[in-house]
Amino acid sequence: MNREELNEEYITRKNGASKQVKPLRKLKRIDKKTSYEPEYQGQHEAPSIDIRIEGEKPPRKPRPEEQLYHGLHEKGNDEDMDEAEDFDGSFGKRKKKSKKDAVIKCAAILISIVSIITLFLNMPILWYKKSGQPDERVSIITYFKKWQPTVEIEGELEKPSKDFNVDTDIVNTDFTDGLDLPQLVEGQYTVLFLGFDEDQELTDVIWICQFDIAAAKLNILQIPRDTAVPNYTSNPTTKINSVYYEGDQSISKIQRVVNCVQDNFQVPIDAYITTACFDIVDIVDLVGGIPIHLDNEIIYEADKRIPKGDVVLDGKQAEWFVRFRHEWLQGDIGRVQNQRRFMAAAMQKILSIVKDEGKLKLYSYLNTIYKNKWIATNMSVDDLSKLADFGATLTTDNVSVDMVPGEDAMYYAYDGVEYSIYSIHKKATIDKLNEKFRPYQKPLLPSESNIIEYVDEYNYQYDLYDDTGMTFEELETATEPLRDPDKKPWWKEDE
Structure with a gap:
């Protein structure tokens, strides 16, 4: 059918x-x-x-836009997708959403990787060993922060057993300066700075740099290299610059100087920095020189001259400047006073680096100095970076510099030779210490200091150096020390 x-x-x-x-x-x-x-x-x-x-x-x-997406590895036609509409007529929105999803996925992967790395870096997987302290297991980050790249040059400092008479009315259980540093006295951090001669035996530059963290200040005490400290050196001159090499042979060289400073001035030393005169050359060249104004030409040697006026000291010129002493009327005291001007100029340079180039640039300079071992210090990377952060906040009007009060004197040594020394004025020195360098300690008594005077207070010839304090702001307009016309180089006598 x-x-x-x-x-x-x-x-x-x-x-x-x-x-x-x-x-x-x-x-x-x-x-x-x-x-x-x-x-x-x-x-x-x-x-x-x-x-x-x-x-x-x-x-x-x-049409291509209506085909379902079947997987990450399938080919698609991007040009068709750009013009296509989705099932609801809005395929353009779907494309944007796909890009957004891809970004979110990438971000999630990146965050996961960073989290894993961070977790790994913070895991206690390394043993940290430090002389005089028990070994501890720390993370990679903590190990790096505690790292002391140059400590092997001079060694660690012994922890002092003496009582520094902390003023508990100020430094009580609730007191904190806000900066986590290994301090002997909360509120302050004190660094002993030493500058060596060419042979690295004599410490011709000795500065106590006390960072008053709680008060946001920096106070510097200059100790003339000829200061007499007979109980701390075997050198017949008794000068403090010989303590490093000829002090107590049973302890490290750096510890000899630290003990001498602490016993005489009763200022606790938390850390040290040492450098040689030839290292200053590299450091100054690294930062691009130090701008400064010179009232007169400085002739370090016949072929080593620095012209007067506004100049930018390069490394070699900076070395000549801080070591120059021949023409000063007060000899080494004139050099100490002139070094203040260099310190103030260097401070301005540091502040300009932070302002114009940023803190990261300053840290890169510090890293280079550390890497090349142009300084030796017991400070860790973390300590130095924290101190640099604090220093970058200072202004020239809250940084002051003083010199140990005293006067020139002649000293007849046991070897029958007469030496020119610097005799400390004990009372004026103790007053200075109590005023500026013991802000969180009880007042120092004369009996607590090991200072020995070669000229007693009843026979002082002058008190010219008993009050030499100046701020860095004042030093910006300070003139050079007085010159001795009789010490003028012979080739300049007719000028």
Whole structure:
């Protein structure tokens, strides 16, 4: 029975009714060779047959934007996607969302990596060993902070057993200066700075640099190299600059000087920095020189001259400047006074580096100095960076410099030779220490100091050096020390 006969029979059976029923449309098999090929289902799957009603339009091929994303590694057509619309007509938004998702995923991966690294760096996996202290297990970060790259040059300092008479009315259990440093007295951090001669035996520069952290100040006490300290050196001159090399042979060289300073001036020394005159050359050249004004030409030697006026001292000139003493009327005292001007100029240079180039630049300079061992210190990387941070906040009006009160004197040694020394004025010195260098300690008594006077207070010739204090702000306009006309170089006598 064909299709037409089936239609007639269906009409007849419909309750005998003559109602016309729409005949079934012919089904047509789609040729596989049409332009609309079925989706490939796999090598071992039977091909699917697309059956449609005759006369019906062929199904529309999905546009690229309507195809579902099947995985990270499938290819896509970026140009088509740029122009495509999503199922809801907003495919552009979907693209933006995809980029955003990718950024979020990358950020999440990066954060995970950073977290893992941070966790690793903070894990206590290294043993930290320090002389006189028990070994402890620390993290890599803590180990780096505690690292003392140049401590092996001079060694560690012994922890003093003496009582520094801390004023508990000020430094009580609640007192803190806000800076976590290994301090002997809370509120202050004191560094002994020593500058060596060419042979690195005599300490021709001796400065006590006390950072009054709680008061945001820096006070510097200059000790003339000729200061007499007979109980601390075997040298017949009794001069303090010989203590480093000819002091108590049972302790380290740096400890000899530290003990001498602490016993005589009763200022606790937390750390030290040493450098040689030839290292100053490299340090000054590193930072690009030190600007300064010179009232007159300085002639260190016949072929080593620094012109007068506004100049920028390079490394060699800086060395000549701080060591020059021949023409000063007061000899070594004149040199000490002239070194103040250099300190003030160097302070201005440091402040300009922080202002113009940033703290990171200052840290890079410190790192270079550390790396090349142009200084020796027992301070750790962390200690030095904290101190540099504090120093960068100081201004020239809260940095002051004083010299130990005293006078020149002649001393007849046991070897029968007469030496020129600097005799300390004990009372004036103790007054100076109590005023500026013992802010968190009880007042120092004369009996607590080991200072020995070669000229007693009833026979002082002058008190010219009993009050030489100046701020760095005042030093910016200070003139050079007095010159002795009789010491003028012979080749300049006619000038």
